[in-house]
Amino acid sequence: xxxxxxxKLTYAGLMAxxxxxxxxxxxxxxxxxxxxxxxxxxxxxxxxxxxxxxxxLAGAIGLSIADxxxxxxxxxxxxxxxxxxxxxxxxxxxxxxARISEDHKKTYILKWSAIAAVAGLAFNCVFEPALxxxxxxxxxxxxEKAASAISALLAVTTYTTVINAVINxxxxxxxxxxxxxxxxxxxxxPELSKKSA
Numbered sequence: 001x002x003x004x005x006x007x008k009l010t011y012a013g014l015m016a017x018x019x020x021x022x023x024x025x026x027x028x029x030x031x032x033x034x035x036x037x038x039x040x041x042x043x044x045x046x047x048x049x050x051x052x053x054x055x056x057l058a059g060a061i062g063l064s065i066a067d068x069x070x071x072x073x074x075x076x077x078x079x080x081x082x083x084x085x086x087x088x089x090x091x092x093x094x095x096x097x098a099r100i101s102e103d104h105k106k107t108y109i110l111k112w113s114a115i116a117a118v119a120g121l122a123f124n125c126v127f128e129p130a131l132x133x134x135x136x137x138x139x140x141x142x143x144e145k146a147a148s149a150i151s152a153l154l155a156v157t158t159y160t161t162v163i164n165a166v167i168n169x170x171x172x173x174x175x176x177x178x179x180x181x182x183x184x185x186x187x188x189x190p191e192l193s194k195k196s197a
Contacts, residue, residue: 008190012058015046019062036164039063043086044117044172052091059083082128090120114173121165
């Protein structure tokens with residue numbers, strides 16, 4: 001039990017570092033107030049591997065640290081919330097609904113890992129601008145930023161957010177389905193308890 005917890009924490013730390021790298025190191029494309037970056041792919045991958053709790057926290061911590069170190073400190077709390085929610089949704093769909101951590105055919109795993117990734121990132125396409133709107137109208141009033149957030153929300157987010165979600169979904173699903181057999185063979189696949197899934 002103790003070794004399993006240490007393994008999960010180790011994996012979570014690794015995934016937090018990969019989330020940071022996916023955002024801070026790989027070049028991001030800025031367009032219409034949104035960034036196309038690879039950080040969310042590693043949030044999804046973390047949730048697929050570790051479950052929603054560990055995966056969501058890994059993504060939230062890694063990408064919040066990226067915000068802080070890159071000069072976007074004010075957005076770090078929102079980043080923490082949105083990435084945690086992405087991980088929780090991906091983990092819910094993948095491990096509670098589809099139970100992909102159990103033995104299944106490769107096509108089943110591929111299908112449900114894709115559905116989980118799309119569910120988490122599609123929800124984020126609406127949740128992130130809604131959170132920004134709430135943030136800039138209630139918590140830290142800023143009329144200009146609130147108007148920008150509501151514009152993005154009414155447009156069911158900008159095309160860049162959708163492109164970002166598609167790219168990150170595909171990348172996470174490909175990496176997960178490539179890693180899963182190797183981790184299973186090496187007996188390194190993290191076992192998910194009912195709590196962490």
